[in-house]
Amino acid sequence: MVTNLPAEAKAKWIKVMEAKTPEEKLRALEEFLSAVPRHKGTEKLIGRVRRQMAVLRREIEEKRKRKAGKGPKFFVEKEGAAQIIILGFTNSGKSQLLRALTNAKPQVSPIPYTTRLPVIGMMPFKDIKFQLVEAPALFEGAAKGAGWGLKTLGLARNADAILIVLDGVNNPLGQLKTTLKELEEARITIGKPKGKVEITRKSAGGIQVVVFGKIVNGTVRDVRKILKDYKIHHALVKIYGEVSLDEIEISIFGGIMYKPAIVLINKSDMLTKDKIEYIVGKIQEIIGGHVKVFPISALKGVNVETLGEALFNTLELIRVYTKQPGVDESSPEPLVLRKGATVLDVAERIHSRLSKNFRYAKIWGPSAKYPGERVGGNHVVMDGDIVEIHAKA
Template sequence: MPANLTPEYMEAEQRYKEARTDEERLSALEQMLATVPKHKGTEKLQSDIKRRLAKLRELVEARPAKGAKRGVSFYIPREGAGQVVLIGPPNSGKSSILGHFTKAQVEIADYPFTTRRLQPGMMQYQNVQIQLIDTPALCPEFFEPWLTSVIRNSDYTLLVISLTSQSVLDEIEFIKSKLAEHKIELVRDAEQKFDDEGNAKIRAMIVATHLDLESAKDNLSALKDLYAREMDIYGLSVKTNEGVENFPREIFQRLKVVRIYTKAPGKQPDLNDPVVMRKGSTVEDFARSIHKDLARNLKYARIWSKNKLDGQRVPRDYVFEDEDVCELHS
């Protein structure tokens, strides 16, 4: 079976070949493992990457630290309904967002560069969780080269800026230009994430914080005039809760996923633990995600939906809507 390696994997492999330090090699290997297609044709390749990762991690963690923590990882496994990465300049409010919407223990301070490593947390939206990842600040004085891989691997990115910053436009333009150097463009939407040359269109939204402060709403309006064609812009204040209630829903809707509830024949569905799949997924995709033999032997499915179906049989190519209930028959 051909490997059919993706442009994202090929870029990570090139980064590994060009890496000069063990930390850079570790970052590239973690990205390679995250992006390699998972099928029988790549089993040997996956095993080789895992072997190299284990050996390199052991080497890095055994080395005496020089002002840095041991065992720092540049890759965080995806959890929940999607992985959302928070990027932005110093003191933009990224850590405040993570701390407010998740149970993660974050360090929040008025001085810059408080966040020095990736920090994940899980945000609740109804009956699913969304993974938020805080990242080190992006600015001319400080730029972590491995951060671009984290952005590429994300399902969605939030460019967090403070409406109180006197240089907010310069901060946005710097981040855009720096990402462009690494073949990354932040966009509202994209049909295809990567092209054959490794260029990435990353779906993103600008989150404007400190909405509660004086002149913030005027600044937000000006920001929308300048950037609304490129990305959606969302105003937020975790201090006064402006924009807080709708924030999880806004993020969930942009992840482009659907929740599917499983149902055994003659029993009630479990509405507390949905299976999350990409929009456009079919009954056959759903069956295959459970087990390939189930997809192969599938005879039919029954669907209960919010608006139109009430247990009717549907074909294999039926496309799910959010919160459909599915009963598979093989």
């Protein structure tokens, strides 16, 4: 057992899993927490449970509010290659940025909290378009349910990526720290994790563990043991990348969501080169090297033209063109897929019938050994490929 929980705590966890309503679950979690000993090994677990409780409290609160019928919903239907939310404090320049990147015309103003509802704009990049959504400003306490805070965080949760806009002249490092804290409380972390655990509860079939990556400090048997300790007897556990036993145990308590993100230091026109360098360095200390940081000026249009490419790469997208057998021309508009997608994913995207009746495909472009190479369904496609699918009639 990673965290060495006493039997009493485990018994209480079972109560948590049996809880049907958010209210019941919250009460069960409180009891569970009171049975968890406090030491170094349980720190992460306690933190996670507390966050889960905070989320439940908010859910309960939200439900109450919805019943009261207050305020509009912030949900934005996805369009284009990906939905990207522009997230930041008030006056950081979110509206100015949306104006710089799209045809949308949100009001730009030095008056705080000008944007009160999500504003949508389409940002062209090569032959695709990203859907940008300016979220009403984030602020300290948003995750606790003040104002529209939860709705703004909900937008972040629903988006494919986040553009974090910092006001370069108004404590950008403090803004970043608060933004990360609020996201974390909403169980969102930015950047790419080393690994991922997916646990799907089943009603029969025992515990199946499928390891696509590596368990860094244990074996499949340890994973089974952890689940059994929580009286989970039937489940499918999928492990991607590098994952520790601790992370597996924690994922039983409700997963965290990872969002690709880019950090923008706006108003660079008001900053000296040295100052910009200093801020970039500090930000990298906070978030590590895996998240890109760009100084920009939304007002003067400095560096904004690089954002399309940066988003495309951060989202790990590829464009694939399709072509009908016997027709020379390929589709003018690409399908947008994730890196690592296969020919079968392409077929599935066109029509589920095509993937079911798939026979083979012909490929032109970067992933083809020679033009028109004949490949099977598992062939991994690349950005710029043209795919011609042959299926049984």
